[in-house]
Amino acid sequence: MTTMLAGPIGPSLADFGKDPWWISLIKAVFIFVFLMLGVLFGVWTERKLISRMQNRYGPNRAGKFGLLQSVADGLKMGLKEDLMPRTVDRVVFFLAPVIIAVPAFLAFSIVPFGPMVSMFGVQTPLQLTDLPVAVLFVLAMASMGVYGIVLAGWGSRSPYALLGGLRSSAQVISYEIAMALSLVAVFLFAGTLSTSEIVNAQAAGGTWEIGGLSIPLPSWYVVMLFPSFLIYVVTMLGETNRVPFDLPEGEGELVGGFHTEYSSSLKFAMFMLAEYVNMFTVSALAITMFFGGWQAPWPISLWDGANTGWWPMLWFFGKLVIAFCFFVWVRASLPRVRYDQLMALGWKLLIPISLAWIVLVATVRALRLEGGDRTLVMAMLGVIVVVIGVLYYAFDTSRERKKKDQQAQVREEFARLRNEPTAGGFPVPPLDLPHYHGVSSRPAVTRADSKEVTSEAKV
Amino acid sequence: MDGYFGSYAVVAVLIVIGVVIYVGALTINRLLSPIRPSAEKLLTYECGVDPVGEGWAQTQVRYYVFTYLYVVFAVDAVFLFPWATVFADPGFGLTTLVEMFVFLGFIALGILYAWRKGVLSWT
Numbered sequence: 001m002t003t004m005l006a007g008p009i010g011p012s013l014a015d016f017g018k019d020p021w022w023i024s025l026i027k028a029v030f031i032f033v034f035l036m037l038g039v040l041f042g043v044w045t046e047r048k049l050i051s052r053m054q055n056r057y058g059p060n061r062a063g064k065f066g067l068l069q070s071v072a073d074g075l076k077m078g079l080k081e082d083l084m085p086r087t088v089d090r091v092v093f094f095l096a097p098v099i100i101a102v103p104a105f106l107a108f109s110i111v112p113f114g115p116m117v118s119m120f121g122v123q124t125p126l127q128l129t130d131l132p133v134a135v136l137f138v139l140a141m142a143s144m145g146v147y148g149i150v151l152a153g154w155g156s157r158s159p160y161a162l163l164g165g166l167r168s169s170a171q172v173i174s175y176e177i178a179m180a181l182s183l184v185a186v187f188l189f190a191g192t193l194s195t196s197e198i199v200n201a202q203a204a205g206g207t208w209e210i211g212g213l214s215i216p217l218p219s220w221y222v223v224m225l226f227p228s229f230l231i232y233v234v235t236m237l238g239e240t241n242r243v244p245f246d247l248p249e250g251e252g253e254l255v256g257g258f259h260t261e262y263s264s265s266l267k268f269a270m271f272m273l274a275e276y277v278n279m280f281t282v283s284a285l286a287i288t289m290f291f292g293g294w295q296a297p298w299p300i301s302l303w304d305g306a307n308t309g310w311w312p313m314l315w316f317f318g319k320l321v322i323a324f325c326f327f328v329w330v331r332a333s334l335p336r337v338r339y340d341q342l343m344a345l346g347w348k349l350l351i352p353i354s355l356a357w358i359v360l361v362a363t364v365r366a367l368r369l370e371g372g373d374r375t376l377v378m379a380m381l382g383v384i385v386v387v388i389g390v391l392y393y394a395f396d397t398s399r400e401r402k403k404k405d406q407q408a409q410v411r412e413e414f415a416r417l418r419n420e421p422t423a424g425g426f427p428v429p430p431l432d433l434p435h436y437h438g439v440s441s442r443p444a445v446t447r448a449d450s451k452e453v454t455s456e457a458k459v
Numbered sequence: 460m461d462g463y464f465g466s467y468a469v470v471a472v473l474i475v476i477g478v479v480i481y482v483g484a485l486t487i488n489r490l491l492s493p494i495r496p497s498a499e500k501l502l503t504y505e506c507g508v509d510p511v512g513e514g515w516a517q518t519q520v521r522y523y524v525f526t527y528l529y530v531v532f533a534v535d536a537v538f539l540f541p542w543a544t545v546f547a548d549p550g551f552g553l554t555t556l557v558e559m560f561v562f563l564g565f566i567a568l569g570i571l572y573a574w575r576k577g578v579l580s581w582t
Contacts (some may be wrong), residue, residue: 028476072532078492079488088503106474128473130466135540156503158510163518167522173525176529177536180536191545191547198575231462260505265492266485272482339581343579344580348574352570362556366556377556380557391571
């Protein structure tokens with residue numbers, strides 16, 4: 001059915017674990033330096049870009065174009081007095097930044113930067129290491145970071161930090177599930193969890209032969225698995241606590257969230273570092289999973305040498321910059337969502353849709369693999385669609401009923417308030433007004449009602 | 460560093476290196492930075508106003524149920540991953556598909572139950 005076209009094939013799992021120790025060391029140092037510089041100039045890029053989007057200049061004092069601004073900030077943080085408030089849990093307070101920053105760096109060790117190259121006479125893949133469970137490893141490291149968040153909030157002994165930590169951890173773990181589920185479709189097509197082999201699997205699309213016609217399939221999974229990609233994009237914003245899901249740092253509500261008590265010292269710099277490194281990690285994962293990893297995009301890929309040697313590192317870096325700019329663009333465009341909306345989006349929308357999408361992709365994949373029992377698979381798919389439809393219908397009717405009940409209750413309450421304005425605790429407005437319940441299906445009536453209430457209250 | 464565990468050894472070494480780098484950075488910071496604490500400096504910051512009472516406060520944690528749900532769904536995802544990798548191999552095929560659909564059905568029932576119980580909405 002599916003025939004693979006010949007394409008540039010990079011390293012596979014078997015090519016790893018053979019490096020001499022000094023090659024591993026070079027790669028590890030490279031990743032460390034890459035991420036450090038990435039954070040320094042990433043912060044600058046973000047500040048500059050967002051200020052241009054908001055008609056401001058942004059940093060323009062330190063160095064040319066303000067390029068050295070982050071360096072100056074970093075130096076200042078490194079040399080600043082490190083305050084540890086009297087009441088904090090000293091051990092946890094010290095450990096939290098380390099626990100959050102180390103896994104953030106570790107996750108980058110499985111990101112493929114390029115194919116096999118010759119490094120000082122040794123043939124080696126441009127990737128520190130690869131595991132049979134590489135993507136799971138990234139998710140595990142993201143989970144480890146949550147410990148840092150919780151412990152930072154807990155150890156600070158400050159209500160703001162504690163609430164910020166709880167909020168942040170609830171958000172990250174919720175979005176991590178949706179993220180893991182959105183990646184399952186990629187594994188279904190690639191048949192592996194190893195990042196280098198997922199990149200290989202996107203080297204060339206197969207062809208789908210249907211009734212004598214052979215339709216070439218696109219090779220990057222972003223096209224074929226677009227719904228997965230959309231879910232992944234939302235979850236990657238949620239996972240890294242970025243706008244529009246930056247509630248852990250909602251200044252108006254929680255001051256600085258879990259790192260409120262880390263007065264901008266080196267420890268605070270580590271939280272900052274971890275946040276940006278996490279952004280790079282989820283971007284790199286998106287590139288590896290959906291955008292063909294280090295492989296050259298279309299017009300460049302026509303050139304034969306595009307996917308050989310050291311060139312792919314450039315393509316990878318370009319994709320990373322674009323992904324980072326996407327983060328900034330989103331930050332400039334979207335407002336922050338409310339906490340209950342955030343959780344509802346994660347649990348009531350992303351996770352059910354992910355599950356349904358996995359079922360669909362698995363069925364289609366089975367159809368393409370096995371010529372034999374199509375009717376059975378189709379029948380199963382039909383049954384599943386019917387079951388989902390029935391469930392949705394049942395759900396929808398009960399929700400409609402609840403909505404109607406609530407509306408009736410709100411109407412009744414407003415009627416009571418109209419007849420007897422003091423019932424709500426006049427002159428102080430009642431703590432719980434009907435419109436706080438979020439019923440707004442008939443705004444015209446509600447507005448008229450509330451106007452009446454206020455006018456009568458004035459009398 | 461070769462063999463099956465070679466790749467994992469790199470990760471383990473990397474953990475050690477990472478911890479050493481960070482602890483080293485914090486130590487250097489300790490050595491270079493001035494340390495002149497005062498009572499005001501060591502006060503908990505909170506929101507800028509002097510803190511009242513203890514740092515601990517009782518509050519209704521509205522999201523603790525999510526951690527239970529997280530365990531269920533994280534395990535679900537961990538089961539899905541190996542299934543997705545062997546799914547296309549010869550000899551698995553339709554039976555694997557049906558089994559996973561049954562499993563996903565149970566999981567979906569779980570989230571539906573939580574939904575109906577009102578666990579997922581703000582209380």
